[in-house]
Amino acid sequence: MDAATTSRPRLEVRILSRPFQPLALLEAWQSQSAATAADSPAAEGHFIGRVRGSTASGAPLEALELEDYPGMSETQLQAIAAACAGRHGVGAVLVVHRVGRILPGEAIVLVAVAADRRGPALRCVAELLEELKHHAPFWKREWSGGHGTWVAGNTPL
Numbered sequence: 001m002d003a004a005t006t007s008r009p010r011l012e013v014r015i016l017s018r019p020f021q022p023l024a025l026l027e028a029w030q031s032q033s034a035a036t037a038a039d040s041p042a043a044e045g046h047f048i049g050r051v052r053g054s055t056a057s058g059a060p061l062e063a064l065e066l067e068d069y070p071g072m073s074e075t076q077l078q079a080i081a082a083a084c085a086g087r088h089g090v091g092a093v094l095v096v097h098r099v100g101r102i103l104p105g106e107a108i109v110l111v112a113v114a115a116d117r118r119g120p121a122l123r124c125v126a127e128l129l130e131e132l133k134h135h136a137p138f139w140k141r142e143w144s145g146g147h148g149t150w151v152a153g154n155t156p157l
């Protein structure tokens with residue numbers, strides 16, 4: 001059995017209220033992973049989500065506003081990340097999520113997973129994204145034409 005499945009995974013969860021550069025955060029996370037692990041992970045899975053340019057109804061989107069409950073949100077995201085990491089036996093997980101006013105094209109979520117094989121890494125990324133989409137305590141409002149509309153439900157896979 002490898003070190004990722006026998007030791008506790010390294011989890012990093014951040015909720016940011018300002019724009020972030022996903023590739024810079026990913027590079028820093030990778031450097032930290034390499035520095036703290038006896039063996040560098042053999043596989044990584046990544047996902048960067050960006051805000052679309054249109055609302056759910058197809059109108060041009062000015063911005064997406066994401067609200068959260070500070071403290072509770074981080075705790076919930078940490079629990080989601082830990083559960084997914086445990087199910088897939090991965091060594092490290094990074095989750096970065098935006099809140100506040102987010103413009104089309106800006107990064108809203110970054111998920112990265114390091115594991116000993118591609119299968120667990122990619123499956124963990126996919127499951128983690130779905131769990132975040134359905135269970136993370138965020139409330140979304142789409143702004144179009146100067147009017148904000150709260151979003152009910154989630155976007156399709």
